[in-house]
Each structure stands twice: as structure tokens, then as C-alpha cells.
Amino acid sequence: MTPEKKLRIGVVGIGHLGGYHLQKYARIGSCVIAAVSDSQIEKAQKAADLYGCPAFADHRDMLDRVDAVSIAVPTGDHFAVTRDFLAAGIDTLIEKPLCASLEEADELLALARKNRLILQVGFVERFNPAVMALEQVITRPAFIEVHRLHPFFERGTDVDVILDLMIHDLDLILKFVDAPVTRVEAVGVPILSDKIDISNVRLSFATGCIANITASRISAKTMQKIRFFGPEGYHSVDCRKREVLSFSKITGGDGKPQIVQNALELGSHDPLEEEIRSFVKAVQERSQPRVSGEDGRKSLALAIDILQKMKTQEGLRL
Secondary structure, eight states: OOSOEEEEEEEEEEEEHHHHHHHHHHHHHTTEEEEEEEHHHHHHHHHHHHOOOOOEESSGGGTTTSEEEEEOSSSSGGGHHHHHHTTTOOEEEESSSSSSSHHHHHHHHHHHHHTTOOOEEOOGGGGGGHHHHHTTTTTOOSSSEEEEEOOOOOOOTTTTTTIIIIIHHHHHHHHOOOHHHEEOOOOOEOSSSSSOEEEEEEEEESSEEEEEEESSSOSSSSSEEEEEEEEEEEEEEETTEEEEEEEEEEETTTEEEEEEEEEEEEEOOOOHHHHHHHHHHHHHHOEEEEEBHHHHHHHHHHHHHHHHHTTSSEEEEE
């Protein structure tokens, strides 16, 4: 792509997240919003009027108008929509989870590799300033404790809370532990939907690390905290507030161990905008995205394993 040519961007699914994607793309000078699509054409037309582009009810009408696309449709539609764009040679950013099944995920990964395309998965917490600061100090987690609690909204209830909320933390845990999962224990309960609304999961890793994860979308308050304990220290990340507290063990002048707080360099950027900019950079430079399709498959595989455990004697679904 020549420097003077702008990247033609499309967004499919003009709901809560799709609208935010459009806002972030509009802030990037090297991009132009070229088309939008939503099965509810009135939503697409409203966005099209705002950004000065055509609107379509069928995403396939966009294929010859865009160079790259964000997909923010319901999870059940991820595969079919993404496949159309990858088959047409269009780089794609797809909101989490990657797909509804591993078979679908594998087909998309194969198609992206075949056509040498960028396929990035929208795990926005990877771009959270607090999480990015954590990368400066964390080494070998021994125990991880997670609470991701949200009030109930109809949005997202097309899938279980594991694929809706917990998968953010599964992605982060897999990134920082970087070891095979050896055991999964899980319990889940449907409360206000016909899917699992609250769940607790315990993961064991080959390194000996244990992760205890609670996710709920029926909480009276919002909490998005993840705590890491390891031989080098303790690190607490508040994803919602974008804050991190980090403490390390050192040997003092008297030869005795001491605990000191780490002074971490913490960015002030908006996580979603950073995610969008990262995708645009990967497209323009033809570089590996920060959160690849393969990363998305790993977290999806673990989420599916958790859901399967709930249906067996190794897990409990009430």
C-alpha cells in the first residue's frame, strides 16, 4: 500500500461494539470508512449517514469496497461472515470469541493462511494499559485469581458466560502462563437466561500453576480484577480502572528478603483504540497481529473444554 492511499475500512454489525469500532477507525488518518453493514438496515444507514459511506443489509455487498473489515456480529454468525471476507482476500478483525466451534475456527485459520491474510481476534484486554504494564515484571505465575463480574444485560446472552466474559481472562492466563492445561474443574449455573450466567473454573497447568476464575453477568456491581502470585512477587490488575499494583521480593542490604512496590510505566491510551490501531498497523506492514487467530483458537478450545466439563461428572451444571 502506497503512503498516500488510505486503507478502506468496513464494519459489519453496527451494534454496541460495531459503533465503537467505527469511532476508533475515524480517528486514524490513514483509514477511511468505506462501507458499513447490518442485517437491520436502519442501523447501518444511521452509521453510514454519520461517516459518509454506503450502507448494506448484506455484508457480501461490501466485498469489493473494503481492504480490511471489523466484524462485530453475534457469535453464531462469526464463521459465515468472516469466511466470506477471508475468501475475498480481505484482512479481518473479528470480535471475541473467534467462532462457536473449533471446526469453524480451523477452517478460518486455514483460509487466512492460504490467502496470506491478517486475522486478528478482538481481545481488548490485551491492550489494556494495566495488562501491558504487567508484561514488564511478571515471570512465572504460581497462582492466579480472577473475578469478572457484570450486571445483567441481554447483549451477549446468545452464548454462555464462559464465551461472553470469562474468555477474556482465559486469553490472558494462557498468554502469561504459557504452558499446557492439565486439568479443568468447572461449575456453572443459569439464572436469568437459558445459558450459563455464573461460573467458577479451576485450571491446573503443567508448570504447577493454578488459576481460579469466577465470571458472572448477574452481579450487582462490576468487577474486573486479576491477581498473579509468583516467586518474583504479587501483581494485581484492575482491568476496569486500568490500574496495576505490583510488588517484588528483593534481598535487602542486611541479606534478608524484603517486599518493594514496583514503579511501572503505565500508558493512558484507550484499549479499543489501541487494538484497532494495532490491527491497522498489522495490515499496512503485513506483520503478525498482537492477538492472532491462533491465539483466538487457544482460548476457544479451553472455553469449549470448560463447557464440556460442566456436562460430565468432572464438572457441574445446575
